[in-house]
Amino acid sequence: MLAGAFGLRTLPLLAETPAVCTLTCQQTLGPCYDSGTVVRPNITEGKPGLPTLLSFLVVDADTCQPIENAAIDIWHTDAQGIYSAPINTFCNPSDAGARQMTFCRGVQLTGAGGWAHFNTIYPGWYSGRTTHIHATIRVGGNAMVTTQFYFDDALSDAIYRTHPSYSNRPVKDTTNLRDNVIGGSAARVAPYLFATKLIDGKSLVARKVIAIRTSPTTCNA
């Protein structure tokens, strides 16, 4: 479906567990968080979109060792750029159905190897923001970092242009570099980009390493 939609740019690549782990820094929580999120691997609730497997590896920023039982709480929009849940109406304007649902929200705990996985759909976009996924990582119930992760613009553009769940909408109006949360330079965005593989044009896998400290540490992206 999406084969041939990519340009010559190099997408972030999947890689081995890093030998040096850069601390994942704070980004804004935003207005669309809902505290009622439940533990579940599949967060689609039947919403259409490009099937996407999100894999997160949580490691200690100082030792790079995996952290078990870290809770990863994520939230993002559906293919049309709409958030679920009865939250700020900015997040789901004129969509009463979305306010009754909890799609694209969920929590997973990391296993012994530090990995946690979510079955979801590729997020859509809304005006003024680049494509993103929010996350809060907790250890022992304490929030270690709240941040956001991003996708390469070339990947988003290809999906939005060709996949029927997204292609009814205009061209995304904000790139990573122009985003008002993470924009400014490629170097600033890079640590927060997912590494991705699109298989057979129909199935996406996306990985991100999250490096945290379990002692109080504050850094801002």
Added chain:
Amino acid sequence: MQRLIAIAVFFAAVTAGADDCVRQTDLSCPAKTITASIIIYDCTASDGSRYDLWQFSGKAGDTITIEMHATAFDSYLVLLDPNDVPVAENDDAVRGNNDARVVFTLTSTGTWTVVANTLTAVNGGDYTLSIACAGNVRRRAAKH
């Protein structure tokens, strides 16, 4: 020169990565090991890596173990459900090694697909792929 190579890789990806990459059917439960090769004519993922697709029939509730071993490259596995939804992935059976292993309890009965992939865009080489399927323990216990 580098741009020419990049263009060549891109068009190879367009061609080999086109929809409906051939799905081979040699993999089967309850257990099977096959030997195959990643070559330049295989399907290409968006990151430039090559892959083979192997299908098998699975039953809901069965726990499957898929292992991929190669010496020429770092193995990477993805499991797709009967609707091509990616449900599991792995590149390290043991942290830091070149083998990949996926253990997953099937959520539906139907034709599942294993993506036998290289972790990064490399030349490829030979690999072995094995599957072992174990029936639902509770269901089997009830029969006895």
